[in-house]
Amino acid sequence: MIRSLLLATSLFVGGAMSPLAAMAAQPANVGDAILAASAYHDSGDYQHDFDVVVAQARQWIDETAPKTRRPAIVLDIDETTLSNWDEIRANDFGYIAAGPCDALPKGPCGADAWEKSGRAPAFASTRALIEDAQAHHVAVFFVTGRHEDEREATERNLHLAGIRHWDGLYLRPMTSHGYAALYKTPTRERIERKGYTIIASLGDQPSDLSGGYAKKGFLLPNPFYRIP
Incomplete structure (x- = not known):
């Protein structure tokens, strides 16, 4: 009870909200968030955390693929395959x-x-995962939020980044501008309707993975931007 009264007194001084309470009510400072995100990247922690998730996905794929009829994986492009x-x-x-x-x-x-x-360069761990999956006869599909007018550039970028083979590249129709999941979820459904079983879906946004049509989703770190 005493602790609660002390906290209340610290939050309201002379009938007005104290500076401490005002700061607590504010959103995170954007400048501080930029510094923190930059430090996270430059320290190597971002790449480490990214590679840990990719390693988990790779182990899952290697274990699951032999037990699955027509196994496939789905990968996002930006901040998942290309940086x-x-x-x-x-x-x-x-x-x-x-x-x-x-x-x-x-x-x-x-x-x-x-x-x-x-x-854009490829993430080395993602490229290695793709190569390993293909060696185990797993189909590889890319489902990206990039629009259809970027198909040629995206294919060229993947080739230049050392990714030369895939089973499908799905880009957004030029008329699609809604939430990412409203496009990506039915696209995964289309892939499964072709007879594939998507054993893993990898993406850096929750919207890359929501909606199902994958045995398991792997969310890669990305504190740099959000796509709903």
Whole structure:
């Protein structure tokens, strides 16, 4: 009871909310969040945590594939297969869709220009997972939120990043602009209707995995942006 009274007194001073309470009621400071996200990436902790999840997925795939008829995996593209860190850093974690991207490492860097340039590197652990899955006769499908007008650039980027074979690449129709899950979930359903069993789905956003049509989902770390 005494502790509760002390807390109440610290929150309200002279009938007004104290600075401590005001700070508690505010959202996280964006500048502090940027510094924390940058440190998480640059320290190597992000890559470590990313690789841990990929290793878990790889073990699951190796164990499950031999027991599954026509096994398949589904992967997202951005921050799952390809890294857009150069664009993210140049834009200070903001999203700039239009405009050129020709001054890296400085910004601004238009996201559309960046993606169509095909310069994003592959995550080494994801590329190794894909190669291992294919060696175990597992079909590989990409389901990305990128729109259909980026198909050629995305295919070229995957090739340049050392990923040369896949069984399907699904991009959003140009008319689709809603929540990611409203496109990705029925796309996984389409893959399963072709006779495949999706044993693993990998993505960096909860919306990449929601809605089912996969035996198991693996959520990769991404504190840099959110796609609902």
